[in-house]
Amino acid sequence: MTAGGQFFGTSLENSIVDIEDLENRQKPKKLPSSLLRSEEDVRVKIINPYLKTLGFDLDKDSFHEETIAFTIGTRQYTLDLRGRSDTIIRVHNKNLVVVEAKRYEHSLTRKDWEELRSFVYALINKDETIPRYAVLTNGHKCVIRDLHLNKWLRKIPEKKDILATFDTKILITEIERDVARKKVFTQASEEKLINIVSKTEEYLREEGYDGEKAFVEFAKILLTKINEDKRFAEGKISRFEKDVILDLEEKTNKEISEIINELFNDAKNEFSSIFNPNDRILLESRNVILKIVKIYEPYILYRLDFDLFGIVYEKFFADIFKGKTGKFFTPREIVEFMVEFADLEIGDRICDPACGSGGFLTRAYKNLRAQVSDLVAGGEDLESHDLIRFIEDQCIIGNDIDVHLVTLTKLNMVIHGDGWNNIYRSDVFQIDNSPLTDWHGSIDVILTNPPFSLPISGDKLKDYRFGRGKEEAISDLLFVERCYRLLRLGGRLLIVLPSGWTNNPDDQYFRDYLYEHWIEIATISLPEGVFKPFGGSGAKTVILYLKKPLNQNDKQGDVLKINISHVGYDHRSKHYKKIPWDDLNKVLQLDEFVKFKQKLYLEREKDRRYRELRKRLIKYAK
Template sequence: MAKEIVDQEDISLEDNQLVCVITGEIKKVKAQEVNLQSVALMLNEEYGFDLADMERDFKIEYTDPDTSKQKKQKVELVVFEQGKPHEQEFISRICIIHDDKVKDTDKTKGLAATLENAMGAVESCEFGLWANGSSYHFLQKEEDALGFDSEFTDLSDFPGEGETLEDLDRADRSSSRKPANDSLIKVFKRSHDYIYGNEGRKKDAFWQLLYLIFCKLYDEKRKFIPSEDSYRRKFWVGVKEKNTAEGCKKVADRIKSLFKELKDDRIFSEVFSGSEEIELRDKGLAFIASDLAKYSFLDASIDVKGTAYETIVSNTLKQEAGQFFTPRNIVKAMVEMLNPSEHDRVLDPACGSGGFLVMVLDHVRKQIAKELYPDLEGPLLTEKFSSFEVNERVRQYAENSIFGFDFDPDLKKAARMNMVMAGDGHANIFHVNSLEYPNWEHPDEIAKINNAVNRSLMAMKDIATTNGIDAREKFDIIFTNPPFGAKVKVERSIIYKEDGTLNYKLGQYSDAPEVLFIEACYNFLKPGGKMAIVLPDGILGNPNTEKVREWILEKFKILGSIDLAVEAFLPQVGVQASLLFLQKKTEIERQLAQDSEQEYDVFMAIAEKLGKDRRGNPIYLRDEDGLELLFDTETKYIVNKKNGQKEVKTRREKLKQLDDDLPKIVEEFFNFLKEK
């Protein structure tokens, strides 16, 4: 999917308003309305139904069987047969949409009272959807044996434009739907909540869901295994399979055998220890698998997968560890500004769940795809991101060039999973305290790091072999957001050697971890290597850290500095921070700097707006009166036809734009480089 802002319309919105994607009308922001917009976009992009064939708030007429009186029922959203008049006899899909307070068993608004009644009144409509934002029910209408009454069957999905129910049930179906909008986030959250609430697995709901997610990923990756002559899905659920105990058992057996297979796979064995088991009941497993099976994870964008993954990780590992994600827009800006390529070895020495590494992988993936398919653009190019040729190059790059260290073993595992989610084979993620490298108390892990670095040197034909065989002075680029704050203590033994001399020169000025990490990063960088680091403003401005700044100026060339608004890490933690971009001086550059004072220009910027407020709510561009601006936007997306053909479609819509200074700052940074 590709979006291009065409121009700005003279329309503004109040805070509680949105523009309907179907009608273009301004509507009040309510939970039900938001759900309706989400369903409309889902039907458009994932199922291939044109917005022109949809209508909202449509009144269906029917005869009450008890009183024989004519009645009307208002339906939130209907889809008509392609190109046909918007009349009841041409309705092909009926969608009942509520907010999440309405339950599917509600006597007046629930499944039977609304969807079944409406579908029964429309002879042409075989399929329907009941949704409340957190629960989705797909129904099929069939006549009973005598042909008098309608029977309704619960489905795992219904067909899209030009599809049949049989198409969904084919095991040789090679592609699933590409998730649009917030679909994958909702599926992940819905699945997690189901395991947590219905399976009695409050302690390991997160891990049980991840096992299923990785089964799905592994199943999709099987398409690229040379021995797989004819790819047939194993992670799939027949449209009616979850409705019987026998069907649920078949699904469970199929997926559990897939999980055993993936644990022996070279890629996934790096993520799992081998003792893990899927321990959900057959019914719960089939329910969740039917939701996950609808979507292609490989085809989903990094933003979609990353946000969905972070949504569930942030509610478990991160909060338990007292750590928080670096916001994606900050990560993206840092990566774009240093612009890593396929020839750069990259490290995050405090990688957490791998946000920087995944963004680097995505950045390089786009470069590779453009190189391999120079004539493609927009959604046709985006589709190639998951092609075998691109995936193979990305896998090799990740295996050779991307490294992550973290002190938390659970976050190491989460980072590896995140990398696999991003489409990489595996990456070099290690459990180590970067401040103690190379003298950490676990020599086996240090040996693994050194071996991986040396394999990387050989694979990349890198002649940089300074300092023997370890990881110091081996990295071209470092991205990191090191732990900082008064609560994070660094042991004295890390700063000082047994004889009392310093391991870290900066240790004589400060024992703060963020200060020591600057020197650790310096040690890991090649001469001439670059780094982007998040630092609290105190280091850059407080009088008592002047010596730290002098050390930085001696060792590095300052490429740029971006002062972040206080909202940057809120609502998780309030800290005034900056992004610092540095380049390690070569020995010659250091000597020249000592001989004479060298002046050079430094890029500096202030990011006053970061697209969110202090509570984490999104903020949008506004006009002089404080009203949110709307921009006329073209959205291009691909619809897969039944005959295997692909069609690029365009949707014009009026969208708000986040009030975020970072994309503009990145653009100005490259203008600054051109002018130097």
């Protein structure tokens, strides 16, 4: 288990309660899963009847709206709730309890909780207090949080208990309120953000920017927006707003292009080394700049909870990469599963040697950051916390050969908070004079989806078992070798590869290499076409979970082999379309995987580095 899991009994994972184990006197009614086909079924058939047993009159005490209107600054916004399934309890006209339902077969995740928490913070009462209780449930498991006392609970509060402590308050500032509202508006408007990325690309193309040129301009503008969102979250005025820029134009008599470049200069100073000091936003059209600023106004991109840059990667790099370098966007469902499957712990050094848009690194960073959030006392400044600094400075390592993808990954890390200090541009297969070589033997976990089956040639082949004496070698084999060198003893590799390497008779030599040098933990066989909606082929792929042996006594054990049929989106379609069936989450609940995590925890206990780090972490436990 992770440092935020069993080791400290305060994390989300350890706070998930079986509904039958709730400490309430009355238990929720248990229904067969066949009657619970949707989130709304869980809400209507389990949550609401149970809330009635706790003393709530849902006709008077609750509301379930399709939309909520609120103000951010001077602008009015409407939040569409039709995609959510929530019951919001009001007492004396104040929102006090928010219960969100998930599908019965859905495994509760940290991302679910983060989204619910942002939603709760957006439901500010007129007296500037936030709702006190947040409940997340799939009908058989639940998570309950007292947001005023900042602790996990094992019972849903009854109405009489709430009335007894009704005067308990937690006030938030106007800035905190507006940041929360922008965050939940952004989360609820993911499809709109995707459309806005397309709209931005269209505006740039009209001005003569396309392909790589368009991406570079877009990246500069986006960094400017991210920095202004960061300023806004820190209590300063966001200048990335149309009215503010027009006001600056009138007061300073400067061109709009000059004003936006002054904001860009501030962003470059805040996030140094992403762009060169002399770089400028070349876009000059006053009208286009104002249009781009206007469409991004309602959203907050700093600490975004989904991979916007995966979308950017697809939009701006489709024609540059697809079918030429074997690079395809890794679907978020696959990324999130692999990160959870890795069972990360604070202190793990995590690397993606072919990071693309940085999807694995940003998700791993968010995972570790959330564990820190579980540990530190309520109210502490998470931004300056030494554990966060430790993760950002030492625990996230990325690499890609393409300069634009390196920029993209750095921006992706910035948009999620930080951690971009160790993102390099280099040829992953080059050993000599490579920044990755400095990390050899020190990486704990590699999460990666490298380009498939590219021909590699040149002098660098001499450094590889599968390249020596050859004029050309397949990239997949060399990549696995490089990962082995990067990992420390006991380190783990989670990699997406063509499935032929695991079952093609002609590739037995590769499997012999695996048996000789690695311990196989799991082989997760993905359905054909998982990359098809993202421009890839319909080839069948697998997720290999391998371990570099800790010592001579570390031997091969039973291997978890699973065939996945559904991954949460339609893998047969050329276009991304979510579906309610997802077998990946079920893997995380298997007894075999739980046993492996327990074994991994004990291995870490024997590692001096982890023992020392855990002693250091104890002081932060709540």
